[in-house]
Amino acid sequence: MRTAYSVETVRAAERELMARLPEGALMARAAAGLAAVCAELLARGRGRVYGARVVLLVGPGDNGGDALYAGARLARRGAGVTAVPMDPERMHPGGLAALRAAGGRVAASVPGRADLVVDGLLGIGGRGGLRPAAAALVERIPAGAAVVAVDLPSGVDADTGEVAGPAVTADVTVTFGAYKPGLLTDPGASRVGAVRLVDIGLDLDGAAVALEAPQHADVAALLPVPTASSDKYRRGVVGVVAGSEQYPGAAVLAVAGALRGGAGAVRYVGPAADAVLARFPEVLVGRGRVQAWVVGPGLGSGREAEVGRALADTDVPVLVDADGLRGLDAGVVRGRRAATLLTPHAGEAAALLGVARETVEAGRLAAVRELAGRYGAAVLLKGSTTLVAPGGGGAVRVNPTGTPWLATAGSGDVLSGLAGALLAAGLGGVDAGSAAAYLHGLAGRFAAGGAPVVAQEVAAALPRAWRSVRD
Structure with a gap:
């Protein structure tokens, strides 16, 4: 599991380490790691460091x-290095002396040409965007230069990933000691x-984790595997309440996600039974015993009672x-005994929170935490970075897989069915949501291959994604 820590936690670990080290040793470690990455980029781009034009x-x-x-x-190592300060009176004295001793120089403005630009304007404590002096320097970064950010791109909030105004866009970010949520x-x-993470010796054992990014091994450990004694009921039966006369495809795609997600059986409830059976004759039609419900994809309006009926089954x-999220009663959700997983996109999250969609998109981490706390449920916030937050607080999981081609009609319906199958297999809300997002993202990459893809192709690629993770 890749873990990210808050600025406060990282700062505390840095203070503890600096108290045990000679003065300047920690900065020397960071600078050595940063210089190594810069040298690697220069060697890759132009064959050598000697003669390269570097702007700081x-x-x-x-x-x-x-x-x-x-x-x-x-x-x-022979590079021509020019430092351009945001405030000439407040440059780090030791660093400035070292640069001048090595033959570097200081300039009042950004040169028009560079092979590499190092962004050392703001650190992890920067808040509220770039000040005008810093923004002016960023605007003058020469076209074609590789950009390396120190710890994180200036203008990006380290704790939240929020960007208030102009910010650096880096080719590589060299971060020290630990990942930060904003990365x-x-x-x-x-x-x-x-x-690129540079180890500078921070001790973060036992520290509170702010964000987790699962890897293959983490997801593989969660995936259910049938045994010799398994039958379709032990593997999990998913009830799918989805689709309408206007959106029958949502039902088909949610069922596809559930079947490809390992469900032993799927029960479909809704008006799109003919469309579902035409594609998947193995599906059971009508209510019956299930181990999890998936409610809402393509449901249309006026069917709130069906959502309420599923939520009233508090032990499942x-x-x-999707449509199941409209008018959702937080008190009802909080009163449930079994896991509840809400899967809004930014627009639906905004409606639940009573804010503008732009507010959610600008502060995704804050939005998913607020929703999970308000409803006391796991929340999977879909989007360019999918986040899964636990209802009781704690580390949020961020999904590292996916492709922009997944932004296609019906993709979310497949994800819902897949996550529902994992809930039915016994996973909790956060585990089901994060494992489903991971597999769904991999399937999207496999199905797209760099070209447009449709949702049913994503569903068809789920077995390949599953095998990729397990193997």
């Missing part, structure tokens, strides 16, 4: 110091490029999606 955008804090010391290392959560995540896990 230098802020007044430790980020600027890291950039200056790294620049000194590159200058000693893994949009809109900030779309600006970090490739993330329920996933509520």
Whole structure:
């Protein structure tokens, strides 16, 4: 599991480590790691470090110091290094002396040409976007230069991923000691490029984790595997309440996700039975005993009673999606004994929270935490970075798989059915949501292959995604 920690937690670990190290040792470790990544990029792009044109955008804090010391290392290898300060009176004195001693120089403006730009303007403590002086430097980053951000791109909030105004878009972000939530959560995540973690010796054992990003092994450990004694009922029966005369395909796709997600059987309840059976004759039609309900995809209006009926079955896990989320009663959800998983996209989340969609998209981490707390349920917030938050607080999970091609009609219906199958197999809300998002993202990549894809192709690729994770 890739783990990210809050700025407060990282700062505390840094203070503890600095108290045990000689002065400047921690910054030296960070600068060495940063310089190594920069040298690697230069060697890959132009064959060598010697003769490269490197520009350092230098802020007044430790980020600027890291950039200056790294620049000194590159200058000693023959690069031409120019530091451009945001505030010339507040440059890190030790870093500035090291750069000048290595042959680097300081300039008042950003040169028009560069092979590499190092963004050392703001560190992980930066809040509220770039100040005008920093924004002016960012606007002058030369076209074609590779951009390396120090710890995180300036203008991105380290704790939330929020971006308030102008911000750096990096090709590579070199982060120190631990991942920060803003590196893994949009809109900030779309600006970090490739993330390289440099170990500087922080001790984070036992520290509170803010964000988790599952990997193959984590998901593989969650996936149910039938045994010799399994039958279709032990594997889990999913009840799907979905579809309408207007949206019969939603029912078909939710059922497809459930079947491809390992359900032993699927019971379909709704007006699209003919369409479902035409595609999947193995589906059972009508109510009966189930181990989980999936309610809402393509349900249409006027069917709130069906949502309420599923939620009233308090001992059975329920996933509520799409039309099922309209008018959802937080008190009813909070009163349930079994797991509840809500799966809104940004617009649906905004309606539940009573805010504008733009507010959710700009602060996805805050929105998913607020929803999970308000409803006392696991919440899977779909989008460019899918987040899954537990109802009782704690670490949020961020999904690292997927492709923009998954932004297609019916994709969310497949995800709902898949997550419902995992709920029926016995997984809790957060585990079912995060494992489903991971598999769904992989299936989207496999099905798309860099080209447009439709939802039924995503469902068909789920077995390949499952095998990829298990193997």
